[in-house]
Amino acid sequence: MNLKSVLIANRGEIAVRIIRAARSLGMRTIAVYAENDAESLHARLADEAYLLEGVKPADTYLDQEKLVSVARRSGADCIHPGYGFLSENADFARKVSDAGLTWVGPSPEVIEQLGDKLSARALAQQVGAPLAPGTPDPIDNWEQARDFADQHGLPIAIKAAYGGGGRGIKVVWEREQIEQAFLSAGREAVEAFGRGECFVEKFLVRPRHVEAQVLADRHGNVRVLSTRDCSVQRRYQKLIEEAPAPFLTPEQERAIIEGSREICRAAGYESAGTVEYIVSEDGTVSFLEVNTRVQVEHPVTEAVTGVDIVAEQFRIADGQEISFAEDPATTGHAFEFRINAEDVAHGFAPSPGKVAEFAAPTGPGVRTDSGVVSGSVIPGTYDSLMAKIIVWGPDRAGALARAKDALDELTITGVRTVLPFHKDIVRNSAFNGETLQVYTNWVDKEYVPGKDLGYDDIERAYDERVHISVDIDGKLHTLGLPQSLFSSLNDGAKGMPAEESAHEPRDGDVVSPLTGSLVSYSIAEGEDVAEGQEVAVVEAMKMESSVKAKVAGRLHHRIEPGDAIQRGQVIAEIQ
Template identity: 65%
Template sequence: MSSLSAVLIANRGEIAVRIARVARDLGIRSIAVYSEPDTGALHTLVADEAYQLPGSTSAETYLNQAALIDVAVRAGADCVHPGYGFLSENSDFARAVTRAGLTWIGPTAENIDTLGDKVAARRIALEVGAPLAPGTPDPIDDWQEAQDFAEEHGLPIAIKAAFGGGGRGLKVVDALEDIEDAFAAAGREAREAFGRGECYVEKFLTRPRHVEAQVVADMHGNVRVLGTRDCSTQRRYQKLIEEAPAPFLSEEQNRQIVEGARSICQRAGYVGAGTVEFIVSEDGTVSFLEVNTRVQVEHPVTEAVTGIDIIAEQFRIAAGEELSFQEDPQPHGHAFEFRINAEDVAHGFVPSPGTVTSFEAPAGPGIRVDSGVRSGSEVPGFYDSLLAKLIVWGPDRASAMRRAARALEEMTVRGVRTVIPFHRDMVTHPAFAGERLEVFTNWVDTEYTPRHSAAGGDIEHVYTEREHMIIEIDGRMHRVGIPTGLLGRAVAPAPEEPEQENTEGAILSPFAGSLVAWQVADGDEVSEGQAVASVEAMKMESVVTAPVAGTLRIDVQPGEKITKGGILGTIS
């Protein structure tokens, strides 16, 4: 890697930590950037140097192209790694990096334009013979075009950001009357996450599995496919669990996915790491979905079963070297990745920013944890909710599942609520851990019921923090967990409860973040359960409904910051 000596990491969180560590392995100096809320974040401490980007929001900091390039030049970087998200699939940024005399660690700007544009990627997939669901040939300008498509091809439809991925800017619509709001919401999310709001529409296939192929290609014409991954366990099209290789596929399905991915990338002249995504419908049909022109969040599961460091290969490719391997690697064993997001499962996976008071990772054979936080880390509400990733390998799927169950029991995150209770539930759930995979992309949204209580729904108690004590009874050790609140009351009188504010008729924010828009006007009559506002935190937009029927009085305006439980408006 002699041609690259210093890398600016244009990202944050666990992927920035990951890139910094690989850079150190390769003898490359790492330069981190950080926003004001990320001051002292783990990625700034792992990197060799760190520079502040003044501001808090993504637009002010990690999407600020001029500021990023300025830091790179001032710090003496000769290359830029964008990670995933933010500007990783922005061809204008790739060109700006190159114009500044720096090496872009990723596919060419032309690759990003061609394959990052999902409409153009569909055309290439069609040329090479990949099966496709019906879709609009170009991005659409207004919601009426989406309605026209739905009336021609039927519902449900998917409204999708033309530039970007990771579920941002994706809305599945089941009713004609919901198309206008879904189109507006998809555009807002896309602009916030990727800086571009264009969307297209395609027919949504019901009960699909999400299966993808990892591709790496160098400048010498070598295009290798590192096998498949299943990413069907999602909520609101945000992946929660991934595994490699994708299980329960026929040889023909596997061949279609692997060779389809290779053909698409070869036709496009692709260079770098990328992922070609497919859906596998319940009748077994394989259909091309999109290409992600970047490294994926879930790349470690592929690394676990192939032994190939995908980030290191990205550096090799950018330096003009050939790939370090000559043939498609065959998978060894099975691996899972569990995304540890700061989200509250007990209240519908709402974002849960705050301070991580304790972070304890599991250990042992086949266990890897990629984390962007540690004990004491602040989790801002401005960015993605991903804190860490737990990757578990085993010699086969069943043993990897058992090992994962043990690792998840050992993993402890306190201070913010995470999705760990969901993961603990899933590794023993018959739909996921059984002899066949019954999970599909919206299974969590439509069919999942938490199994942590007799009632099957309320899992609030799983977040109760406990102090553990060791006691001995008849020579045998027992570990007892006592809720912290009960332990405190045993040694001190309970404080008097403050008088509660009357919130009857109040529209309360489900989490800390910002108000995006009102769907109704001040003074309007609303019905109980009607959607009245959209709120956003950690790049997740949610709808707030009216708790009662009556006349709305608006207290908070769009763009204003909100707190969890704060009053947005009142219905009387």
């Protein structure tokens, strides 16, 4: 390796992953951290770590000048951007190259071409990939989205032209929702990517999300490392991925793999990248987009191919050829479960806070990629991803069986996570049956929280339990009592009254479901609101959520847009 030291322009789980891959190649690792990340795992594991003064992403992990300055100061010879933040920012890639550093990723020109969904669509059409109808250029106003819907029918998808990772995507099913969806998609896009241009596509009903992992080098080699299915999503953020993508016909798999190869070959791609498709209910395969970076879900492909994708990125950036001569064969089946700090009982609301305990599962075929340990703090400023549990088995059924054990073994306390959802879904027949019945908005439309775990209320899944071992006739029995019940029994045994429950909010109180900030009110001060009508939009961890009225009446604002809020805080009152 000519490259000797890397600055990792990222944080959390992916920064830890890059540190480990770089060290396996004998490289020195240099981390950066925001003020609220000073005790983070990635900053502690790197050989060196440098402060980016500030807390907000714009002042830290999105500040290009600071990152390049640290790279020069530390003596780094390359920068790896990970995923998110500046990973698909052509200006940053260019700035890195102009500073005499090596960019671990595709060229700025390729990022611009493929990162722009419109030019990527044009390239896909040029090489013969199938496409759903869409606007050829960004639209200027919501009325153009309405006109497209009138021509092609609903539902439509309004998408950020320079987005990715599910940010800035709004699916519209009703004509009267088009204006609000257009404005919301633009806001999310500006917040996440700095640009708000959007285009419109016909949305295919009940689609699966299937993608291909690609590696390409400057010597003309383009390898496709199997397929992945990423259909288990909520609000178009992936929750579970698996490889290879199951239940595809040979023709569908061939179209996806060869289409991906030719798109990347035509673009002159170098590095790791992902070509995404949707597979509709009727079997139609349609190109979606290209992600010009390493994906969150890359480990699930590593599990079935044996390829270290991040190490290959470094080799390609170093000018070397890909280390294998043809597309690798796959062995077995693997799942990846994203462990996000989100509250399933409250609509996957972000749940920042301090992790009291983090105990990862172990055993054959189980891998944990984590950005946290016990005692870590999950800030409300960044993405909610804490860790990923990757489980391999000899086939899909075997991998699922191991996954159930691994998820049951995983212990996280202190913050609420999506773990109850994962435990639920691996027992759901729509996911673990003879066919895959889930689709990209199945969680939002059909998932019943707690049903497959036997809970009437998924809230019970978050009960912290005290485990007591009891010997009965020489056989050990373990009882798991909810902490609240155990405390009540314990207090009762001591002759003390149990603690009274907290005051419940009134029906007329409009309560924030998350900790974050108030984006806007949807109803003006003093105006009437109907039961179930949207009252406000709140935001946390870069995701907007709608807050709806429980009762009808006249609305009175309690706080102002832009104010910070806590989960459970009353933000408005309905009289």
